[in-house]
Amino acid sequence: MNFLKQTLALTTTALSSIGQRRGSSLVTIVGVSTVVAVLASLLAMSEGATIFTGESARRDELVVLGKGADSPTQSVLSRETMLAVGNAPYVKHAADGTPYMTASSMVNVDAIKKDGTRSQIFLVGWTPGVALVQPEVKIVEGRLYQPAVHEVVVSDPIRKMYRGMDIGDHITLRGTEWTVVGVFAGNDSVGDSVLRADADTVMSTFGRTTFQQVLVILDSTADIPAFKQAVEENPAIDVAVKTIAESFKATFGQLNNLIDFLAYFVGAVMASGAIFGALNSLYASVDSRRRELATLRAIGFNGLPIIVSVLIEGMALALPGAFVGSGVAWALFNGHVVTPAGLIFKLTVTPHVVREAVAWSLAIGLIGASLPALRAVRVPVVTALRDT
DSSP: OOHHHHHHHHHHHHHHTGGGGHHHHHHHHHHHHHHHHHHHHHHHHHHHGGGGTTTTSOTTEEEEEETTOSSGGGOOBOHHHHHHHHTSTTBOBOTTSOBSEEEEEEEEEEEEBTTSOEEEEEEEEEOTTHHHHOTTOEEEEEOOOOTTSOEEEEEHHHHHHBTTOSTTOEEEETTEEEEEEEEEEOSSOGGGGEEEEEHHHHHHHTTOOSBSEEEEEBSOGGGHHHHHHHHHTOTTOOEEEEEHHHHHHHHHHHHHHHHHHHHHHHHHHHHHHHHHHHHHHHHHHHHHTHHHHHHHHHTTOOHHHHHHHHHHHHHHHHHHHHHHHHHHHHHHHTTOEEOGGGOOEEOOOOHHHHHHHHHHHHHHHHHHHHHHHHHHHHSOHHHHHHHO
């Protein structure tokens, strides 16, 4: 009998006997399910945080920051710089000649969540060109803020999570009362973490005279090198041009790395426990089949098919845990909003998360089955027949 036939016969026998070991098999499945549920929920956080990578941003949009600044929070741009960027070549213009350009100034302000805990969120003031640069941001309730008036619009997640953020409410931000006049929605982007208002009003209220970033849309992605050269070599201004992804990496890169580390570190620690559960179940399987395996080896079955069949059994026990754990994570956490460091994003259980969960569960089953598989072929045939 060739290798494939031997492996198939042994695997079929092993899988059919799982029902006779319900207790130990269930320990493995539950252990893997728990690991996968935790891992999937943490990976869902990592998936949700991809909005902070800038990967989904349009490719013809660029960020202009002050020279030497890695992120908008470190940047200082004058009004003259903003105008110079808007008048630079290769910037896209509307039919009436308005450039696709907007500048912003941001301040962090205190806010209270609905559970009573204190937090901080950002108030961002935008110049009028924001409607051209960010057309995906739409007012879904109420109206847009007016210039020269202390009015703000809030994202739907902020309205749901914080007190006093409904339309008509008055919120006090550093001693100044602002009125909530509308709710906006975008595309689950970093913009969900901020309040939006008129730039000049924000700057005058908080004593600011400068902007922190300028966003521009170009006529074509092919114009990026030429625009970058024209702006950065302009002697009248001192700026750096970055893509959205480059800017987000500098601003949020450490947060993304921390979330990824937590996901895989915690997953690895818990996986070690699940591996011991798999070891227990598969050792029981090998011990219960010791005479059978010894007899098969005595009549000519090779050791390799036995090893492969035990490894397959281990992965077969672990695989249900992947789908159970992923299902638990999806039911409990998918779409759940979290706010690390005042940033708002949703946990997202994606097909990629499920694939990762399946890979981890198979690895747990494979590692957990390795020692029992070796034991199955190392025990001498005579000893196995005599001890059973």
